[in-house]
Each structure stands twice: as structure tokens, then as C-alpha cells.
Ligand SMILES: Nc1nc2c(c(=O)[nH]1)N[C@H]1C(S)=C(S)[C@@H](COP(=O)(O)O)O[C@H]1N2
């Protein structure tokens with residue numbers, strides 16, 4: 001084998017570390033795109049460190065920092081407050097990462113880091129108002145109970161939001177998923193939910209909410225989750241979910257390769273499309289690898305932050321085909337043919353391609 005072939009194989013090979021992350025952080029089986037709400041066990045998971053074990057009786061959420069009144073709230077206190085239930089599509093910023101080359105060594109998502117939960121929680125903004133921000137507050141920092149080491153530094157998982165983001169409708173402290181208490185892996189007892197943003201903003205296992213007087217510069221904000229071209233590039237922050245559509249893989253899979261097989265004739269192509277910025281206005285489908293496109297029918301979403309269902313019919317003829325889909329949102333954003341490369345492998349929203357054998 002020549003050196004170039006060897007190098008390419010090494011580049012594609014999944015390392016033991018990547019496999020270890022992949023088995024902990026499972027993805028969403030794309031056939032579950034058939035369902036409006038993702039059953040809890042089928043929703044993707046992303047857990048940087050270990051899942052904390054929390055005693056709900058002892059747990060308190062502390063709201064402190066640049067506030068007039070420090071609050072300490074039990075789970076019952078939060079559940080007694082006004083609640084909202086909303087269907088929210090959550091996607092990991094690393095979804096699509098392994099389709100980039102070279103790829104970042106991290107959780108090796110292909111395209112399955114997504115799910116739509118029916119989340120119940122209490123709005124964040126009134127709580128922050130109750131604590132009363134002092135004039136020096138510029139951001140609010142959310143700290144999880146989970147700890148680990150990244151970039152050589154032991155830390156809690158932390159992310160901040162601007163005051164304006166904290167005020168946005170739909171931003172809640174969530175304590176229920178699909179009508180039941182949050183499961184341990186999704187942030188029990190309470191997580192932040194920031195609809196429209198990639199998952200990293202929705203801090204799980206909340207411990208503290210702290211109003212701070214300078215922008216947060218911790219690891220998950222200033223180093224990770226930035227679109228960077230190289231190690232020296234400060235980059236730009238990853239925030240809202242980029243527009244994307246995924247196909248529910250048609251027909252049946254080959255066990256090992258997962259190549260799709262369908263019978264010739266009328267095939268209904270189905271899938272879901274979403275964007276963190278604006279409602280979906282169009283989904284197009286191609287059955288010839290993106291050479292020609294035709295419009296799919298797009299259904300209204302269950303809420304401003306939930307995915308849309310789409311359908312299109314295809315008269316499938318025997319042979320090898322590549323079925324693709326691409327979405328456009330009301331802000332005019334559409335999916336690129338190939339994702340824009342970046343160091344962390346974030347927001348890789350290139351069009352979904354599904355090879356299909358028609359018999
Ligand atoms: N405390 C804490 N919150 C966290 C994480 C984490 O590791 N620790 N992972 C984040 C990331 S990167 C994502 S994509 C979402 C995943 O949420 P889910 O596992 O409920 O789907 O949680 C976010 N919140």
C-alpha cells in the first residue's frame with residue numbers, strides 16, 4: 001500500500017477513545033424520524049464527564065452572584081412555579097463531525113445527534129427577575145454538578161447566556177421530559193433548556209445560576225464550541241442550530257453496511273427539517289445525488305422550536321441511487337452541498353445523502 005492510502009485509512013479509522021465516547025453517548029436511530037416526539041430512550045445523549053447521582057431531597061438550585069437576593073430553590077419549589085410544556089428539537093453542535101475531513105477527535109457523530117422532546121419546565125426570566133440583577137450583571141452563568149478534565153484543567157461543565165438570551169421565550173429550567181421526570185442521563189433533577197441553540201447551551205444537572213459582571217471565559221465558552229480554522233484562531237461562538245433536513249432512511253437496511261434496499265415503484269420519502277433561526281420554508285429532495293431537485297411537502301411544526309415533517313414521492317427505478325434532501329429556512333439559509341470545515345467539527349450541516357439500491 002502506498003503512503004497516501006495508508007494515511008487515508010488512518011484518517012478514517014475510529015480510535016479506541018472515539019469508540020469509548022460513542023458507546024457512552026448514543027445517537028438517535030434515524031427511523032425514529034417517523035415520530036413527532038422522540039421516545040426518551042431514543043433521544044441522543046451527550047455527556048462530557050460522568051452522570052452525577054443526585055438526591056432530590058437534598059438538591060437545591062442556588063441563584064447568586066450579581067443579584068439583590070440569593071435564592072435557594074428545591075425541586076418542589078420549581079415545580080410549584082408556572083410551567084410550560086413545549087416540543088423542542090435539540091441537536092448536538094458536533095452532529096455531522098465525522099463527515100468532515102480531517103475530523104476533530106471527539107464524539108464521532110455521523111448524523112444522529114438529534115431528538116425532539118416534549119419538555120416541561122418553569123421559565124427562567126421571572127426567576128432571574130425575582131433574584132433582582134444588580135447593575136453590574138452582564139451575563140448569567142449556568143453550572144452543572146458534573147466535573148471532569150478538559151485541556152488539562154479540572155472543571156465543572158459551565159456555559160453562560162447574555163441577559164437578552166435569558167429573557168427569551170422558551171428558555172426554561174426543565175424538570176420533565178415526555179411527561180416523566182428527567183431521566184438521569186438528560187439532567188435530573190433540573191436542566192436549562194435553550195430552544196434554537198445547539199445542545200451545549202442547555203446545561204444539565206443544574207447546581208448554580210450565577211449573574212456575573214464580565215463575559216464568561218471558561219473552557220466550554222472560550223475554547224470549545226467555536227468555529228475556528230486552527231488552534232490560534234479565536235473563532236466565532238457556536239450558537240443557533242444551523243438549518244438541516246434528515247431523511248428517514250427508506251426501505252430496509254443491510255445489517256452490516258446499513259445500505260438501504262427498496263422495491264421499484266412508488267416510494268414515499270419522509271423526513272424532518274429544522275433550524276434554530278427561523279421556520280422551515282422549503283425542503284427539496286433529489287434521487288440522483290443532488291443533480292436535480294424537486295420540492296417536498298412540508299408540514300407545520302408543533303411549535304417554534306420543533307422540527308417539521310416532510311414527504312415526497314419517488315418513482316423508483318431499478319439500480320443504484322443516491323437520495324438527498326436539503327432544507328431552507330425563513331431567514332434564507334439553506335444547506336450547503338458540503339459542510340464548511342472547522343477545527344472542532346461543529347455545525348456541519350451539509351446535505352444528507354442516502355445511497356439506495358432499488359430492486
Ligand atoms: N452539565 C452538562 N450539561 C450538558 C452537557 C454536559 O456534558 N454536562 N452536554 C451538553 C451537550 S454538548 C449537549 S449536545 C446536550 C445534550 O443533551 P442530551 O444528552 O439531553 O441530549 O447537553 C448539554 N448539556
Ligand SMILES: [Mo]
Nearest residue numbers: 046092093199
Ligand atoms: Mo453537544
